Amino acid sequence: MLNVIDYVPGDTxxxxxxPVTKLALAAAIVAATFLADSYPALIALxxxxxxxxxxxxxxxxLARLLKVLVPIALIMLVLQTAFTRxxxxxxxxxxxxxxxxxxxxxxxLLGVALPLVLMLMVTKLNDLANACVEKLHIPYRYAFTFSTxxxxxxxxxxxxxxxxxxxxARGVEYDTRNPFKKLKLMLPLCVPLLISSVSKTDACAxxxxxxxxxxxxxxxxxxxxxxxxxxAVAFALAVALIVGGILL
Amino acid sequence: MAAIIxxxxxxxxxxxxxxxALDNVSxxxxxxxxxxxxxxxxxxxxxxxxxxxxxxxxxxTGELFGSTRVAGYDTCDVSLTDxxxxxxxxxxxxxxxxxxxIVEDEILFGLENFGVPHDQIEGRxxxxxxxxxxxxxxxxxxxxxxxxxxxxxxxxxxxxxxxRVLVLDEPTAALDPVSSSVVFETLSDINRRLxxxxxxxxxxxxLLSSHCSRIVVMDRGRIALTGTPxxxxxxxxxxxxIGVDSPRTVRISNSLAACGxxxxxxxxxxxxxxxxxxxxxxxxxxxxxxxxxxxxAPSPHVSARPHxxxxxxxxxxxxxxxxxxxxxxxxxxxAMCVYPGELVGIVGQNGAxxxxxxxxxxxxxxxxRGSVVVAGLDTRETPVSRIAAHVSTLxxxxxxxxxxxxVLDEVAFGLELTGVDSASARESxxxxxxxxxxxxTEAPFSLSRGQRQMVALAGVVVMxxxxxxxxxxxxxxxxxxxxxxxxTVRDMADHGCAVVMVCHDMEVxxxxxxxxxxxANGRILDRGxxxxxxxxxxxxxxxxxxxxxxxxxxxxxxxxxxxxxxGITEVSDIxxxxxxxxxxx
Numbered sequence: 042m043l044n045v046i047d048y049v050p051g052d053t054x055x056x057x058x059x060p061v062t063k064l065a066l067a068a069a070i071v072a073a074t075f076l077a078d079s080y081p082a083l084i085a086l087x088x089x090x091x092x093x094x095x096x097x098x099x100x101x102x103l104a105r106l107l108k109v110l111v112p113i114a115l116i117m118l119v120l121q122t123a124f125t126r127x128x129x130x131x132x133x134x135x136x137x138x139x140x141x142x143x144x145x146x147x148x149x150l151l152g153v154a155l156p157l158v159l160m161l162m163v164t165k166l167n168d169l170a171n172a173c174v175e176k177l178h179i180p181y182r183y184a185f186t187f188s189t190x191x192x193x194x195x196x197x198x199x200x201x202x203x204x205x206x207x208x209x210a211r212g213v214e215y216d217t218r219n220p221f222k223k224l225k226l227m228l229p230l231c232v233p234l235l236i237s238s239v240s241k242t243d244a245c246a247x248x249x250x251x252x253x254x255x256x257x258x259x260x261x262x263x264x265x266x267x268x269x270x271x272x273a274v275a276f277a278l279a280v281a282l283i284v285g286g287i288l289l
Numbered sequence: 290m291a292a293i294i295x296x297x298x299x300x301x302x303x304x305x306x307x308x309x310a311l312d313n314v315s316x317x318x319x320x321x322x323x324x325x326x327x328x329x330x331x332x333x334x335x336x337x338x339x340x341x342x343x344x345x346x347x348x349x350t351g352e353l354f355g356s357t358r359v360a361g362y363d364t365c366d367v368s369l370t371d372x373x374x375x376x377x378x379x380x381x382x383x384x385x386x387x388x389x390x391i392v393e394d395e396i397l398f399g400l401e402n403f404g405v406p407h408d409q410i411e412g413r414x415x416x417x418x419x420x421x422x423x424x425x426x427x428x429x430x431x432x433x434x435x436x437x438x439x440x441x442x443x444x445x446x447x448x449x450x451x452x453r454v455l456v457l458d459e460p461t462a463a464l465d466p467v468s469s470s471v472v473f474e475t476l477s478d479i480n481r482r483l484x485x486x487x488x489x490x491x492x493x494x495x496l497l498s499s500h501c502s503r504i505v506v507m508d509r510g511r512i513a514l515t516g517t518p519x520x521x522x523x524x525x526x527x528x529x530x531i532g533v534d535s536p537r538t539v540r541i542s543n544s545l546a547a548c549g550x551x552x553x554x555x556x557x558x559x560x561x562x563x564x565x566x567x568x569x570x571x572x573x574x575x576x577x578x579x580x581x582x583x584x585x586a587p588s589p590h591v592s593a594r595p596h597x598x599x600x601x602x603x604x605x606x607x608x609x610x611x612x613x614x615x616x617x618x619x620x621x622x623x624a625m626c627v628y629p630g631e632l633v634g635i636v637g638q639n640g641a642x643x644x645x646x647x648x649x650x651x652x653x654x655x656x657x658r659g660s661v662v663v664a665g666l667d668t669r670e671t672p673v674s675r676i677a678a679h680v681s682t683l684x685x686x687x688x689x690x691x692x693x694x695x696v697l698d699e700v701a702f703g704l705e706l707t708g709v710d711s712a713s714a715r716e717s718x719x720x721x722x723x724x725x726x727x728x729x730t731e732a733p734f735s736l737s738r739g740q741r742q743m744v745a746l747a748g749v750v751v752m753x754x755x756x757x758x759x760x761x762x763x764x765x766x767x768x769x770x771x772x773x774x775x776x777t778v779r780d781m782a783d784h785g786c787a788v789v790m791v792c793h794d795m796e797v798x799x800x801x802x803x804x805x806x807x808x809a810n811g812r813i814l815d816r817g818x819x820x821x822x823x824x825x826x827x828x829x830x831x832x833x834x835x836x837x838x839x840x841x842x843x844x845x846x847x848x849x850x851x852x853x854x855x856g857i858t859e860v861s862d863i864x865x866x867x868x869x870x871x872x873x874x
Binding site: 047165185189196206210215217230236237241242244248249250251253254256263 | 342343344348369370373377378380381382384385386387388389390391394397398399400401402403404407410430432446447450648651652653672673674675677678680681682684686688689690691692693702703706707734748
């Protein structure tokens with residue numbers, strides 16, 4: 042089973058950047074998305090993310106995520122237009138101001154989620170954790186916690202799927218079309234999921250300790266993550282993006 | 290050789306008022322041994338492993354008495370990290386113990402932490418991958434590997450640290466027979482070539498008997514028996530009382546010894562030894578080569594139920610096919626019928642499409658081609674929740690099925706879902722719970738693994754379904770629990786329920802299923818009476834299925850020694866045939 046945030050192997054420039062640089066670049070796009078306040082700027086940032094994804098060969102994967110995100114963004118748009126009462130009314134409860142701010146909120150949601158996911162797609166989790174420890178001096182235990190949490194996402198979603206299948210086969214109506222009923226039926230599943238999560242987490246902690254987790258220092262890592270010229274270029278781009286975000 | 294592990298009078302309980310999980314255990318393991326630990330569930334096997342690896346006292350809390358010395362140091366005096374320099378352990382849950390997403394990184398983790406000089410790291414990784422035989426997997430993502438491959442990665446990650454002892458807790462529980470024996474061959478190889486002491490907890494007796502130099506049998510927190518495989522399995526009556534299975538060949542040699550035909554010195558641990566024993570006994574008898582086979586007595590497990598002659602099938606697959614959108618075991622052109630009162634086994638390697646068949650049958654996936662009709666309902670037109678009233682599934686892992694707070698609620702839940710009113714659902718549930726001897730008011734999650742499987746089974750029985758599907762019903766269960774589950778299922782078949790089971794344990798399949806379906810690569814290779822198909826060596830080979838020991842033995846004896854052995858599937862028939870041949874001499 043493949044997951045949206047799984048690493049996609051490749052040899053593009055984006056893959057070869059230092060993980061810290063990639064993190065900075067993604068953070069810069071996110072920051073610029075928050076700072077920018079015009080439609081052209083927001084759309085340009087989104088287009089940049091999608092172009093980078095296409096270049097790295099993960100556009101298809103990112104599009105799968107878009108399928109989930111776009112409906113959420115549309116719900117936000119509807120809520121925004123419903124709650125914004127200022128401006129001139131257009132149709133029904135929709136005002137022009139509501140539509141404009143709502144549209145921006147939509148674009149921001151996409152503009153924040155996509156760069157981070159893209160970064161995870163082109164970076165191995167271990168490299169990200171190790172590079173953050175080496176360059177940013179983050180204590181290893183935090184980096185490990187973060188990467189393990191991300192790694193467990195697909196494990197838990199598989200577990201959840203298996204539990205839902207087992208419950209469906211017993212006759213619980215997960216195949217109902219009513220989403221509220223489905224949600225209500227899903228609540229009891231928290232018990233088996235929680236129990237298996239706790240035991241998995243405990244097993245993971247024990248296994249890590251038995252392989253010398255507490256001995257690890259910043260110098261332990263076998264691989265080194267030096268910055269190269271391309272990283273300097275990427276950092277310059279990141280700064281430019283933030284400045285652009287402030288100006289536009 | 291010197292002792293690497295010495296346990297002296299060790300007792301442990303997981304809480305001051307809990308029962309002793311280990312009760313005054315003393316055990317010495319010599320360096321270079323290959324020790325197998327076996328016992329019924331709840332016997333304290335995992336607790337013993339936790340003591341050896343230092344997880345007790347450093348990770349699990351409880352009351353500990355006695356002393357455990359690893360390489361001369363008391364485990365209470367040194368840290369868990371220092372113990373693990375000597376003792377590497379591989380946990381039961383394969384997925385949970387992984388720390389990386391790429392094979393290479395998984396092996397790097399421990400090497401980096403223990404400060405192996407960086408100029409030696411490359412050599413260690415390459416050498417370890419070579420030793421375990423997974424050099425080609427080095428850059429693969431762990432999530433895309435099969436269960437057997439993952440298990441080898443877990444072993445390699447520990448082996449790279451060059452421990453002196455390797456402790457494994459049920460390393461083959463989630464694997465098919467072929468991958469299981471590959472894992473044990475890897476362990477044997479490590480043990481022989483590198484001299485690493487291996488201690489393995491395992492339920493599969495055939496694997497233990499052929500690889501271990503020493504076997505420890507545990508029962509209720511104590512060590513009941515210990516010795517070489519020949520010594521331990523020689524006491525098969527004692528093992529049976531404890532609830533531990535013996536290889537079928539051992540049962541044959543012990544039965545022959547009991548009636549004075551064979552020398553009672555050494556039990557036969559595998560088909561080769563049994564073949565030599567029996568061939569030696571009967572080969573020179575003048576009439577052996579000419580005695581024809583009797584009509585073999587029907588298996589005592591497969592009851593002579595009135596087989597539904599002329600009845601219409603309760604389950605029908607016609608040209609059914611399905612492929613997963615993301616790739617995965619797809620199936621094509623499946624055709625089979627199951628009649629009421631039949632017990633059908635589906636066998637094949639991992640990835641052959643067995644689980645996909647069960648999902649097609651309970652409606653969880655709909656056929657892309659062809660049709661699946663269960664109890665008169667076309668699964669493509671019926672929601673799963675409605676099919677559930679006719680088809681009950683017992684899953685491999687009971688914890689995915691259980692979601693209620695008491696056993697009673699849990700067992701009644703399925704009935705209530707089909708619209709039975711709460712009072713009568715509870716009435717029926719109470720009956721079944723009583724029959725199974727389960728505690729009705731307890732929380733299912735506080736019970737043992739085997740009991741949870743029984744709760745899940747009770748939930749299936751109470752539904753009185755027309756069809757029961759079993760997906761690996763016996764994995765994770767000990768021998769006695771396994772027999773209880775299978776006998777319950779056979780009872781249901783006797784009452785007219787059709788049973789379809791997917792199972793890796795060929796001994797169980799040949800004991801209980803009258804028909805089998807052999808699968809490989811998403812196709813049905815053949816289907817028919819279990820004894821005929823198991824005896825078809827070419828078919829078994831094509832499906833990578835190891836036939837049950839008795840059938841393999843009978844086929845070899847029939848071919849080389851005497852036709853009297855043809856078609857035998859039961860231990861008792863082999864013994865009887867040998868006696869008859871000897872008696873006529």
